[in-house]
Amino acid sequence: MAIHEEDPLKPRLFPLFVAALFASTPALAHSTSDAGGGFVTGFLHPILGWDHVAAMIAVGLWGAFLGKPAVWLLPVTFPLVMALGGxxxxxxxxxxxxxxxxxxxxxxxxxxVLLAARPPLAVAAIIVAFFAIFHGHAHGTEMPAAISPLAYAAGFVIGTGLLHLCGIAFGVLTRSKAGTVAVRSAGGVIAAAGVGFLTGAL
Amino acid sequence: MRLRYLAGAFAFFLQPGTAQSHEAFGDLGPFYQGLLHPLADPAQGLVLAGIAVLLARQPVQVVRPAFLVLLLCACFGPLIHLAVSTPSLDSRSAGLVAVILGGVAIFGIALPAGLVAIMAGAIALLAGIAGDVLTDVRSLLLSTGGTAVGIAIFVLFLWAALDIIQSRLGRLAGAVAGSWVVAIGVMAAALPGAPA
Incomplete structure (x- = not known):
């Protein structure tokens, strides 16, 4: 302990230590395989794009708003049609x-979601399916260039599906009045974001 | 004092590079290579996920015999591969198989136990035959054991997870998983000749 207290080198060695930390590269115990890399890239593609996130959450919210069986039909329809776009x-x-x-x-x-629209189930499914083509195409164009195209496809389907589930989970709040207001407000925020995406403001 | 500077300089030389203590799918030996095949090969993982989702949509009385057949066939896969040098599962075939399995799972059609067992066995064979041809007996046995355990764990885990989710959220949650399998299968089938 006395050595530390009286060590005149300590102030000088500390910057050296900090510099060494910045100079070092991360120590990775496990290297990722091709399949792992492809999956992660695909998984993050819908999650890191705000336009995708907003739309996927909205699909889940709308499904929850419409109740059964739409709460499951929309998340089933979306990936199926998205795959065609992909x-x-x-x-x-x-x-x-x-x-x-x-x-x-x-x-x-x-x-x-904001207007609490309750069209017939088939109409809701067609609307969601129509837009799914655009999302799928955006993901699919990058698929052949991925390290592992199949793992990439699995990643973005699962990533998209989990975003739907997030929306559904949030949409469960519609069971209460205050929750319904919150969900409809979230729909309004998403719609406003959509305007931002359309105009290029976001 | 000099000694301390020397120690500091020495420590500088020891700064870590990319320390790869384990190559995830490198030379782990035949058992672990077989065990990790469902994760390392997306085509294998896809068809196995497809059968797991299909099983999750069937009654448990149908699942029990099917799982036994799956396990047995997973053991025979590497042996068949050795005898008849079968080609590995390509992404297009895996995609088509996944579309069929996922499609059946979406609709939740109750299938006869025998048919489900045959499907499970066929999928296990498809997944089991993929991999390197091993010629020495010890490696073959280890690889066979690893493959069977890997396939069994993968399918069992996925089936169990889906079964729990369905029991809490309703049977239609399994249809969502089925749609994911079909979606991945459609895109895999649209990539002819591409590596899995």
């Missing part, structure tokens, strides 16, 4: 207005 994107089939479609999905579905 396949088209991977195959290089062009679809016009992808970014506009994604932004419009946040606006339209957000508005549906």
């Amino acid at each position: 396949a088209a994107g991977a195959a290089g089939v062009p679809i016009p207005g992808i970014e506009t479609g994604i932004a419009a999905s946040a606006l339209v579905i957000g508005l549906a």
Whole structure:
């Protein structure tokens, strides 16, 4: 202990120690495999894009708002149709207005939640399916370039599905009056974000 | 004092680079390579996830015999691979199989126990035959054991997780998982010739 108290080198060695920390690279005990890298890239693709996040949460919220069986039908419909868009994107089939479609999905579905729209189940499914093509295409265009395209596909389907589940979980609040206000407000925020995405403000 | 500077300089040389203590899917030996195959090969993982989701949508009386058949067939896969040098599961085939399995799971159709057992066995064989051909008996036995355990754990874990989720959220939660399997399968099938 006395050595530490009287050590004249301590102030000089400390910056050296800090510099050494900055100079070092991270020590990774486990290297990621190709499949792992592809999965993580795909998984993060919908989660790191705010336009995707807003629309996916809105799908879950709307499903919860509509109640059974829509609460499950919409999250079933979305990935199925999204896969077709993804396949088209991977195959290089062009679809016009992808970014506009994604932004419009946040606006339209957000508005549906805000206005507590309760169309027939088939209409709700068609609306969600229509927008799913744009989201799938956006993810799919990057699929062939991924380290492992199949792992990438699995990643973005699961990532998208989990965002739906987040929306559904939040949508469960509609069981109370205050919760319904909160959910509808969230729909309004998502719709406003959709306007932002459409105009390029966000 | 000099000694301390020397120690400091020495410590500087010891700053860590990328210390890879384990290559996740490197030379782990035949048992662990077989065990990790469902995770290392997305095509295998996809078909196994498909059968797990399908099993989760069936009554438990149907699942029990199917799981036994799956385990037995998982053991035979590497042996068949050795005898007949079968090709590994490609992404297009895996995708088509996943579309069928996931499609059946979405609709939750109750299938005869025999048919489910045959499907489980076929999937285990498909997953089991993928991998390197091993010629020495010890490696083959270890690989076979690892593959069987890996397939069994993967399917059992996924089935159990889905079963619990369905018991809490309702049977339709399994349909959502089925739709995920179909979606991944459609895109896998749209990638002909691509590596899994």
